[in-house]
Amino acid sequence: xxxxxxxxxxxxxxxxxIQYSDNSIxxxxxxxxxxxxxxxFAFDKSQSLSEHTTPxxxxxxxxxxxxxxxxxxxxxxxxxxxxxILPANIPHAVNAVEKFKMLIVMIKEKPLNxxxxxxxx
Numbered sequence: 001x002x003x004x005x006x007x008x009x010x011x012x013x014x015x016x017x018i019q020y021s022d023n024s025i026x027x028x029x030x031x032x033x034x035x036x037x038x039x040x041f042a043f044d045k046s047q048s049l050s051e052h053t054t055p056x057x058x059x060x061x062x063x064x065x066x067x068x069x070x071x072x073x074x075x076x077x078x079x080x081x082x083x084x085i086l087p088a089n090i091p092h093a094v095n096a097v098e099k100f101k102m103l104i105v106m107i108k109e110k111p112l113n114x115x116x117x118x119x120x121x
Contacts, residue, residue, distance in 0.1 A: 023044055036108050042099075059083060065080060
């Protein structure tokens with residue numbers, strides 16, 4: 001497991017842990033494991049992520065500002081304190097209608113590990 005050591009066992013205000021950068025998208029990965037990730041993003045106004053898909057559902061909570069998510073062609077506005085679930089394998093895009101910060105949690109299927117040796121004995 002990879003965890004950002006500067007945050008382990010501390011209480012932190014989510015929105016304060018990442019800063020905006022002019023004309024940019026900033027990301028900070030908090031946890032990275034084989035089975036998933038937790039990442040903070042800060043989008044400056046008018047920044048966007050083009051349409052893409054992911055093989056797993058993603059839980060996204062807006063911790064500051066407001067964003068537009070387009071899921072399978074349908075626009076949805078999500079504001080501070082709200083969350084949205086981005087479904088696996090469905091095209092989605094993100095637009096910053098104003099500066100916003102989001103926490104995204106991706107939980108992946110745990111890979112199957114074949115047994116070692118013959119356990120039938």
